[in-house]
Every structure is written in structure tokens, then in C-alpha cells.
Amino acid sequence: MTRVGVIDWLTGIADRGRELLDFPVSPGGDRERTLLDLCHDLASRSGEATGTALAREVAAQWHALPAEERPAFFRALLDAFSVDRNALDAAIARWRDAPDEAALTALHQAAEPARQDLLRRINMAPDGTRAVVDMRLALLGLLKSHPDLAPLDEDLRHLLSSWFNRGFLELRRIDWRTSASVLEKLIRYEAVHEIDGWDDLRRRLAADRRCFAFFHPALRDEPLIFVEIALVKGLAASVQALLEPGEDPSAPKTADTAIFYSISNCQEGLRGISLGNFLIKQVVEELRREMPTLKTFSTLSPIPGFVGWLRSRRKGPEAEKAKALLAVLDQPGWQEDAALAESIREPMTRLCAAYLTHGRRGKAPLDPTARFHLGNGATLERVNWMGDTSAKGLRQSGGMMVNYLYRLSDIERNHEALMAEGKVAASRAVLSLAGKA
Amino acid sequence: MTRVGVIDWLTGIADRGRELLDFPVSPGGDRERTLLDLCHDLASRSGEATGTALAREVAAQWHALPAEERPAFFRALLDAFSVDRNALDAAIARWRDAPDEAALTALHQAAEPARQDLLRRINMAPDGTRAVVDMRLALLGLLKSHPDLAPLDEDLRHLLSSWFNRGFLELRRIDWRTSASVLEKLIRYEAVHEIDGWDDLRRRLAADRRCFAFFHPALRDEPLIFVEIALVKGLAASVQALLEPGEDPSAPKTADTAIFYSISNCQEGLRGISLGNFLIKQVVEELRREMPTLKTFSTLSPIPGFVGWLRSRRKGPEAEKAKALLAVLDQPGWQEDAALAESIREPMTRLCAAYLTHGRRGKAPLDPTARFHLGNGATLERVNWMGDTSAKGLRQSGGMMVNYLYRLSDIERNHEALMAEGKVAASRAVLSLAGKA
Amino acid sequence: MTRVGVIDWLTGIADRGRELLDFPVSPGGDRERTLLDLCHDLASRSGEATGTALAREVAAQWHALPAEERPAFFRALLDAFSVDRNALDAAIARWRDAPDEAALTALHQAAEPARQDLLRRINMAPDGTRAVVDMRLALLGLLKSHPDLAPLDEDLRHLLSSWFNRGFLELRRIDWRTSASVLEKLIRYEAVHEIDGWDDLRRRLAADRRCFAFFHPALRDEPLIFVEIALVKGLAASVQALLEPGEDPSAPKTADTAIFYSISNCQEGLRGISLGNFLIKQVVEELRREMPTLKTFSTLSPIPGFVGWLRSRRKGPEAEKAKALLAVLDQPGWQEDAALAESIREPMTRLCAAYLTHGRRGKAPLDPTARFHLGNGATLERVNWMGDTSAKGLRQSGGMMVNYLYRLSDIERNHEALMAEGKVAASRAVLSLAGKA
């Protein structure tokens, strides 16, 4: 018989909780115990014996905590569940004395705040993972007004990043046979092109569409991130065309192109944990397996920073040009005036190409969507004039959309070139447009 | 710090991966890349772009690595994937300068060896968790001869402990309808009372028995730990009686006692990660829910250290007594000679009770099984003479077994008394026996 | 007589398929074969060899058959797939000669039309059951204009009744986690109290509601019949109150009454096949198992025939009374005029009680809903004034609803009394009301 649980205890590792005994531990009686008391108990050695019962109570109390009391609770977590400073100083001294890997291990352990272990114990509760993700969600909303809580966010991000490792995620196809409790979340979380109720959703799950999401086993029925795909012939240029009714039931057999036209995160509490990159690449593999006729995998994406960037150029060397374009863009309904629209088509597409290929923040592309897809190793393939004539599309992207191509053979090279040299991978057509801007 | 994907990068957090560029990165060409080269690639920024492809290759190469090359590989992991010493020194300086939580976060991050992130990336592969658990299994086998690898084991234990957090485990009932590929693992891993083939297994899964196991979503069909239970009337005293054929189909309706007669770990690679404590307590809850007639939850356990301890007493104040008892125990077949057996019954049970209640290593019980159950908060209820007359039972436990009672209301108090005062929770009967030893 | 496959043939039983050889069998070549040709092939011995391929083609052709060609196709099935008259005459002669069970078996087989076997062979196709149910649906729509097709309907009903035997049905709970493709069918098929979109549906699946449906393994995602239930305290009197928003999450623990407020058939092609009776009774068992606090199981039902019956009484002994009541009921908005409504309350509830307890067609209750629930053995418990103030409720039931109580201990006796003596089981209150009508 292997006696797990005991070994930790014997070796003293599981006893790290002992240092926490300095914190006031509630007597465990009948009285209403506060959330923080419960946290102390859970972190202490009693937490070992009660199994998940204490963790369950902590999670329940957390869910019941009034929003206005959260900052104080987070503040207390930060202060009361830090490190044993003497132990840390000793570990530092040991490392300085003999900086070997054993000393490093000891230092790393001594430098881990006790709240990380507390969070791991909260996670043991049924639905504990939900509680931890919720805590981070709440904390993120407070960071601006309480910047001192940032170290706690770092603890949460560190843990969640390890727990939501891609190896633990499950890719699932979403279709009309999926549970309504999952589908309603797509409606709620779609962030790029709003889903207008169940009929619109159904159209996006028809035979010529695909939808995939990542799930985590501990968050049942909660999609983490999902992507919507249209199966079409040739590179799609307009998102409105994709969202129209009119299913093509033959698409799975005849389509040559998969257009990723929307990718949305569902869990704000997982902000900063990379999921989209993995999702796109695995979905490309899934689609290739299912439909060998597919040859091209591309996005149809907004350029969300373009018009803002254009506005910022009203002061500067090309101010007049920017002002002239903005004068048109600021006329309501300009896009329906064919002549007017045509008059700015060339300068707009050229500037857009230039913005995407040359705009930089450090080595990284300036446009956030470009940063994501180019950073993933995609290629900027085409600028589509009048690709998104929705209010949002006109306001942010000047009505344009672009295609980022995911060519698996180029991904590593593109990524490397961007990271090392800040070089954007773009088609000749885009580069030529950009050159004329 | 995990830095998968681009989103982090977008937000401007510095790319820790860069420091790894000092290690030689293979050109990514066609040539046979070694496992270590692949690890460097995976840890570097290229690893971000290729998604899980590189991780998959690392896992595959690991599985193909000849056993004799493992020590060198582990050694290299330890040396080549350590920390940036300058960064760590700077973080230490900052902490000493102003020991606030932000400085602590920076110090903790700087002290994390790069190999932890590498292992997280390997985990991204399909079956990557399997590979990491396998690595630890292999490493554990090497620690004795390569004690310098201990820090790497600490990294693995730290990660696996976080990943196999109880909140991520799934409790499943095992019965005859379970997949053969799971059942064969019970036969393989049963460590207390060997399962003698499929017929024996089937008896242990009959209507008057229960079996539960923990599973992890990333290790399909792999039980982590399982427990076998007999539904009986009254406290069982003999394990041979429990293993006999002769199912009682009415037990689920008439039994008042659940006897946990075997608990076995299946994954040596998870050594030191606490599972058994949680398993027992959740199974108690499950059984109570299913069968409200159950009133008593108890183990029937060996005393694996008893005879060894007795032998150690051949030198010492009570040497003659110990020698006399061992003289009987060392006669083959003594247990079948009723008079002979009876002659040692009293002194044996008294000594056993004394060994279990007074034997100590520090505050912890000396006997490993006692350490586990008493540490979980159970109560030592009864000593059973002739409880296990198998060769192993006679050799280790002098043929005796004990019952540890899991009374949920006492668990926290028992655990606390043991941890704080080293006080063993035992029934009056056992204490009285011990007093007469 | 089914004669699929070869094993029968081996055992020497004569091949009844042979007689079908008189029908023209297509040569099996490339030419476009008509549906009827395919049916002949499928019924013939070729059908045995091709496995399900021919059946699949028949099903596909059926689905493609233009609606206007269906009567001719059904007519042909009736004529071309009848019996071998000589064989039937011989079987009759044998029976008359010696009316033993063997002769009866032979007669029964000889009297089975060949189309029954044909339908069984169509059922072999993937989705063949769907095709057979569809055929009946189409046929039912034609019976009025083509009464000569009734014998074919009888064949279909006979087969479907055997195939949709309660022993083959699966009871499933429907909730918000159920597949959208199932849920949309609830919206479509709800026949009693229309479901107004997904939000309304969601309310009916909340924690204080239950929904169950029967499914058949061969019709995936197709509910056959479903029932909607409200968990409440005390007997519900108004359906509008039940349909309002405002979930009571504690209901599963506190409710003492389950109100079956809607039961709807989904498959018109299964008309005349008894499902509702079984559904209600099994759901009562399920609910009792899940929530032991439930004491009362009752419907809240319309009286769909009441106003029609009242109108029919405008001629007859009580004509004036009926006319007076109808004069009120025919005033739009009468139910909102409290005094006006109150003025007819007493006579209306009395007449309703009388209609339900005394109204007869033969021994059976006159009102169709009463026929169903009283025939199931339920007890007429209470008449609820203003129980359903929807347009339909006012029009059919004069705004009233009734509760039929399912008391398991009374069901057999109630049923027997109704069947043998035409005696309606009703509460004293209802009987007293009826006595005053």
C-alpha cells in the first residue's frame, strides 16, 4: 500500500501550514465564522483533516460576500497570507552562500506567498475552480482603483495559467445538438459580431458553419473561448455576407476555404492566459481531418485600432490627408453614397495596409488584432474594402476588414521573423498597397 | 512564469523566454533533433508559434529515450533550465531594499527555474500529462543513486501537486460494468491484498462490495488511487472472511457497516501527492448518501511495522519478552497450532496496542498505516487477533489487523490532538490493552 | 411474416417472398428505378442479399416523393402488397376443417398483408423508422379524402404500436442542459399552453419546474410526448399563475404538490398509440423518488368540450339557462368585469361539474380531456373558476380549469368503475356542485 498524504507529512512539507498558526484561528464552534477566519482555518493544519468541507464553506462565503467588502478581503489575503520573512531571509542567505539548485528550490519555496497554497485549497471545493476564477474576475475590476492588489492578481494569474494549461483543455464542437445552457453562453459572450438571439445563433451553427470551443473539466458547461467559422469558396471579403441567412448544405463537401470570422473569450477571469492561439491551430487540424477539400484557412478580421490611429494623425506630417479622410468618415451614411465612398477607397486601403504593416509598439504590431494573429504566425493576406458596414465596423475599422492567413508551413518562420526582427508577414498585394500609402 | 501565446506579450509584459536564447536552438531543419534541442526550442519563443506540435515531439522523444540516457537528460534539465542569476540577484536586492508584496512577487518569479515552464509546455502535448508523470516516475527511481537530481523532483512534485489538486479529480464508482482496461489496472495495482485474476476481481465488485477511484481528466482510463469496501453487519475482524466467495445480494439494504479493507495508489509518479485522505472522506459521503442504513465506517488494516518493531526490541529492557514471542512467530505454521497461538494472544495484542498508541517518530505514529489513518483523523478502534493469516499478514503484522474508525464528527478534533500534542485517538478497549503491555 | 435473411431459409421454412415474384422486379441496373419498383425488389428475395442498401434507397425515394403522388403510391401499396388469396383460402379451409392452434397460426400468417413485411424491411434502413412514421403522418392527412386507404393505416398503426411499445421507450428528463435540437421541438409541439420563445421555455425548465419526455431509440433527438410540471404548495388553480416568471429555487425541497399542467404529443404519425397514460404514471414514480416531500400529484387541465356542449344545449329543456350564460360568455372582455363574471360563477361551475361527471358518450366521459384522465384512473378533484383566462381558455372552457388527481392507490379501482359501470370518480365537492346544476 502506498501511503500518500503521509509522506508529505513525514517529510514536513505538508506542515508548512504551521507557520500560519500565528494568525488567529477560529475555535471551530457554532458561531458565524467570517470568510477570513475560514481562510485561516483552511490554510492551517485543520484544513488537512476536514477534507473539502472547509473549502466548500470558503467558496460559499465568497459567493455571498457583498461586492463592497471585496477590496478589504483581497487586501487581507495579500497581507495575512504572505511569506515567513525569517525563513525567506534564511533561504536568501543560503542561496548567496552556495547558489546551487537545492538552494534555489528552497528559495523558490520560501518566496511563495501562503495565499497560493490557500487558493489551491479553495480549489478543492466542489466548484472551487469556479470560485477562484470568480475571485480573479472581481479582482481585475478593482485593480485600477486598487493598484496595490496587483501582486494578488499575479498569484491568481500564475495559478490559473498552470491549471488552464492547454493540456487540460478539451476541444468540443458546438452545434445545434449542444446543450442550451452552453449555447446561451455563446449568445452572451460573442464579442466580435453580436449574436441576435436563437435564430441568428442557429444560422451560425448550420451545415456550412462550424463552431469550436475549449472547455475545462472543472468548469462544466462553461466555454472558455470559442471560434466561429464559415465554410466557403474562396476568401470571404464581407462579414455581412457571412451572417446572412441562406445555408449551403453542400458546403462540407464543396468548400475550399474556412473563414474564422469571430473568436471570443468567455471568461474574463482568465484574462492574459493564452487560449486563442491554441484554439485556432487545433481547429485548423480538426477541419483538415474532417474535410480534406479545405485548402485555405483564413480569418476575416476587423482592424479595431485603425480609425483611432487615423485620428491621432490629425496632428503630424500627413495631417491634411488624415483630416480629409476623417471628414468623409464622420459623415453619417457615407458608406451608402457610392461616389463618396469610392473617392476614399484607394487612400483608405493604402493607409490601412501601411498601418498594419508598419504601425508598431516596440517590435509588436500596433493594431491589437494584428498583434494577435501576426504574433500567432499568420500572414496578412488582403484588405477588404467595405468588409464590415456595421456601425461598429465603420467606427473602428473604417468599414474595412482584413484576412489573416494561417498557413501551417509558414507559421514558425513568420513568428520568428516578427519576434526577432519585428518583420510583419504580408502578401505582395498588401505590401504594394502599403508602399503607396 | 508561463508565457504561452501572444496575449501576454501584447500587454507588454517582458518576454522571459528571451533569456533562453543563449542556449543553442536547433535550426528547425530536417535533421534528427535531440530531445534536449527540442526542449530548448519548446522553451523558447518558437514554442509559442508551433502550438502543441513541438510539445508532442518532446513527449514522443521522451518516451523513446533509452533508460540509460535518462540521468544525463535530467541532469541537463537541471543545469540548462535554471534561473537567470542576474535577474534573481536584482530581485533579491529589490526585496531587501523594500520588502513589499510587489517585490515578493518579483522575487518569487525570478526564483522559479525555467524548467517549470518547460514542463508546463510539455504538458500541452496530447498525452503530455502522461509524459510528465512518467518523467517523475523515472526520476524517483534514480534519486537514490543520483541525489543531486532532488531539486528537479521538487519541481515535478510542485507542478503535479497543483495539477492533481483534489478539485480536478473525478470520483468514479468501479463495478463490473467498468471498462476492462480500467479493471485490469486494479488487478495490477492492488497493493494490500493481491487480486488473484478476474474471478477474484469480480467477487470484489459484487453487490455487497463497493469500489471507488479517483481519475484525472488528462489521464483517461488511469485510476490514480482506489479503495475497496465491504458492506457488512458489525465491525469485520478478518480480511480472509471478506475475500471469500459468497456474495450477499441483500447487503446494500441490510448492512450497517462499511469496511474499507484496501486502499492502493496506482501512480507511483504521483508519490507524495495527497489523495487517500480525500478519497476515503468523499467515499464515506457517497456511501451515506446511497445507503442511509450505514452507521459505521471503518478500515480493516494491517500493522505493517509491528513485527519489525518487535524484532528491534530484542535488544533492550524487554528483550526476553520480545524474544519469546518471536520464537513462536518464527515457527512456520504456528498460527494453525491453536494452543501455541493462544499462548501468545494476550501479550501480542497488548504489545500491538502499545506499539500503535505509543510508538512515535517525532509526534507521528511509528507505524506507517497508523500514521496515515490517525493523521487523517480516524480513531484506533480495535485490535483483531488472527485478522490476516496470509503469509504477508503473519510476517509483517503477526497475523493481526486493526480497525480505524472514520467518525466524521471526531475527525477534526483527532487530527488536531495528534498534530498539536501527538495524542493518538484510540478506543477505551485499545487504551486498556496498551496499558497492560 | 418477416423472412429476412437466410437462417430461416436454412431451416427449410418456405420462402413466402416467392409469391412476390409475380410483381415486376427491376433488373437492378443503372436506370432510375421508381419507388414502387424498389419496394418490389425490397420485398423480394433480392432484398435479403442487399442488406440495408435497398431499404435505404426506398426511404430516400419516399422522402423525395412529391406530395401529390403519395395517394397513388399508397393505393399501390394496398393493392400490390396484399395476400396470396389461394394460400389464404387454403388456410381458411384448414381452420374450418380442424380449428386448432396450428391452423390458427397458419391462418393468421396467411391473412397478413405482404405490405406489413415490406414496411418492416423499410424500417431496416438507417432512419427507416423515421420514414415509416412519416408515411403514416402523410397517410393520416389523406384518410378523409381517401377513406379506401384505411386498411393501410391499420397496418401502419399495428406495426408502430408494436414498435413503440412502452418497453422500448426511454423516459428522459428535459432541462436547460438538454440539446437545443430537442428543446426547439418542445416549443414547436407544445399544444396546450403555447411556449412563447426561448425565454418562456427557460422559465418552464427552471428549478421549480420539471419536464419529462418519452424517446424511442430509433428516433434520435425526437421527443414523442412530453409533460410539463410545476412544483408548488397546494393544488394550483390558475395556469396563468404557473406560467409567470419568478422562479422559486427552494421548491424541490419545499413543494408538496406536483401539478401536471401540460401534456403534448409530438409525433402525429403515432396517433392512436397509447403513450400519455404511461408517461404520467412513470413521471409520478420518478418525482416521488426524487422528492419524497411531494404528497399530491394532480393535473391542472382545460375542459375543452365545455362551451361547445353548452352551445348544443341552446336547444333543449335547459335552453334558457344555457342561452343566458352564453350571452355573457359572448361579450368580449366579460372576465374583466368582476360583477358580471361573479354573476355566472355559480351556474358555470355547477354546469361544468355536471358536464364532467354526467356527460357521456356510451360509458365514456363526453369531454375529451376528462376521457383521458378519468380513463387513466384519475379522480376529478376540483373545478377552478378563472383558471385559464387566455383567449383559448375562455373560448373552450369558459375560463375554467379542473384538477384531476393521480392517487396511485385509487387508479385501478377508478378505472374499473368507469369501464364496468361508467362511474366517474369525483371528489365530494365536485359531486355536490354537479348535484346543484
Next chain:
Amino acid sequence: MTRVGVIDWLTGIADRGRELLDFPVSPGGDRERTLLDLCHDLASRSGEATGTALAREVAAQWHALPAEERPAFFRALLDAFSVDRNALDAAIARWRDAPDEAALTALHQAAEPARQDLLRRINMAPDGTRAVVDMRLALLGLLKSHPDLAPLDEDLRHLLSSWFNRGFLELRRIDWRTSASVLEKLIRYEAVHEIDGWDDLRRRLAADRRCFAFFHPALRDEPLIFVEIALVKGLAASVQALLEPGEDPSAPKTADTAIFYSISNCQEGLRGISLGNFLIKQVVEELRREMPTLKTFSTLSPIPGFVGWLRSRRKGPEAEKAKALLAVLDQPGWQEDAALAESIREPMTRLCAAYLTHGRRGKAPLDPTARFHLGNGATLERVNWMGDTSAKGLRQSGGMMVNYLYRLSDIERNHEALMAEGKVAASRAVLSLAGKA
């Protein structure tokens, strides 16, 4: 609201039970009711009201009925649940008067014994299908000694044949991940090449093997029929070679031939209901889908009637030849004497080919296995000397095996030729061998 259940009753169809009222119906009191009483109740109108409760009791009583009382029970079913003779005579008269389809329907219904409806009602019980299949199993064992029960068997066969229609069966792959409760049934029911325990079973489920079974939704965990397949290169000639250990993990990618080396029925109670033909053909489709490299689908089959046929020829024109061969076959161990074996190889294989191609019972092949596969439309491809050197193989087949080829394009033609002209489809090699016999 559709009111199913009611409609039958209204139209009088469901009231057919009334005629049964002549049989004594138990008062439903507390006394121990006999199985036959229960059957009468269930068939009567009370059966309608009690839902499945009565059916459940009938099924339970049936399972408890001592074997020696079964003949009397069956006899009573036959006698007491027959037809209403007056009604049948009236239906016959009507048919003779005007033999239209409506009269036929009435005649067919009047000729249906009441026991068929009784059996349908028994089927409504939980596990009712199991009870009906069990009844047939028991009945089949009595038919020889009680030939008068044959009509009851015909009723059961008729119902089961309709219920176990291929459209209701589910094909499932069986592998090592399958439930042990299913796998143990393979060990029990394998009828061709005995499975020698779990290790042998595991080998038959390895990566280079396939196993498929039909299941019926009402018989959970009960395979109805299963087939075992080896994935190999080229046509397999020896079954011993296939059963040896030594898995070829690459087979799914490299094999060009699927050898169906065993097909076994599991449910004797379904005797005479065609399943094997459908199973083989659907499995061929499944394998082609999964492994496009497979080109040949063939059996490796015994010739179970061959040696018996040879013995029968000891009297007749070729008596000397037969006697000479049998003289060798009757020497124990002849097959290990290479020279002796070689001496009979040619005449044996020639005679075997002749037996299979020319041996007839009517138009059907004489050999039962040949009857099955040739009747399915397969082609007799090859005779394999020393194909099965097991004791059973030597005794029945003279140690030979044959390959029947399932070439989908030929199946319909082969079947037709056999049925119409009694022509066996065989390869040139086999025909040439047969010609020399």
C-alpha cells in the same frame, strides 16, 4: 393537446380486452396471485390502468417459475389466450362475401391470438423484453418433447422478429475499453473458436483485430451476435496462426485483408431471427470507412458437415475412396505425420471442394456454414489444407478451412443465382478442384 391513449379507447380498439373477461380475473386483493391470474389481469382492461406495475409482476413471477411448471404455463397460454372463434368466423364470412382490403384487415385482426397482445403487455415491464426472450429460450428447449407448443413459438418468433428488426439494432465496436460485463459474454458465447480466458480475449481485441456486435436498446449490456476479425496481409489460411499471440500494431495502416474468423450468436431465444447477414455487411462498410487500405473481406470458415458427409459415403458408389480417407482421419495424430497427411491432401481438398459446390439440400448447399455465407451472396474462394488442426477442426472438417469472399459488387448476383438456379458462386480454383474429385 393530442390525447393519445384515449383515441384507441374511443374507437373501441383498445377494448378488445373485453372478450377476455370470461376468464377468471383475480380480485386484486392481497392473496398470492398465480402467474396465470396475473396474465389474465394484464390482458384485461385492468392492465390498462395499472400501467407497467402488473407487467412487472408478471415478469417477476415468470422468472420465479420453477422449470417443471413451464410446460403447463405455456400450454395455458396457448389455450386460454387464443381467439374469439365467433368473431373469427364472422370475419371469415365477411372476407368470403367481399374479399377487399378492409375485410382482410378485419380477418387478420380476428385471427391474431390474444397471447400476442399479452406478450406485448409483458414487454412493457422494465426488463420485459428480457422476460419475453427468456420465455422463448425456455420454450425452444421444450419443443421437441412438447411439439404441440409450436404455435406459441410462432407467436414469439413473430413478435421478436418485428422487435429485433435490424433498424432497431445498434452496431458497437467491442474492444478492451468495453465493459467487463459485456466482454465476459463474448467468452461465454464464442461458439466457433473457444476463448480461453481473459488473456486470450485481450489478444482478440488487440490493435490488429476488430470485434463488432449488435445490441438492442432494451437489452442493455447483452450482445446479440458478434463477429471477430483479423487485419492481415493476404488471405489467411490457418486459424491457429490468427489465434496466436504476437500483435501487429501497424496492421490498421498496412493490412489489405479483413478476415472474419468467427461469428457467434449470443441469444438462443432469438433463434431464427436473421442477424448475421446484416452484421457482416455493415461491418464490411465500417471497416472500409475506417481503413481505406482494406481491399479484401473474407471469412476463414470451418466445413462442419464435411467429415459427417464423408462417413455417409462409406455406403455407395465411391465407398472405397471414402473408407480409405476415413482410415487415415481416424488415426489419432495423423496430421502430425507429414507423409501420411500429404498422402490424403489432394483427394481431401478435391472432395471438400466438391462437397461444398455440389452438395445440396433442395437448392440450398448441404453444409450449414456454406448455406449461410453462400446464401448471403459470398463467393467460395479457396480451400485451405490444415487450416484448423484443433480437435474439433480435425473431427468435423478434416482439418480444412475455407474462405468465403464478401465482394459487395457480386453479392446480389450470387444470391440470386443460388436462389433461382441453385448455382454456387465459387472461384475457378475451387471449381477446378471440385471437377477433379
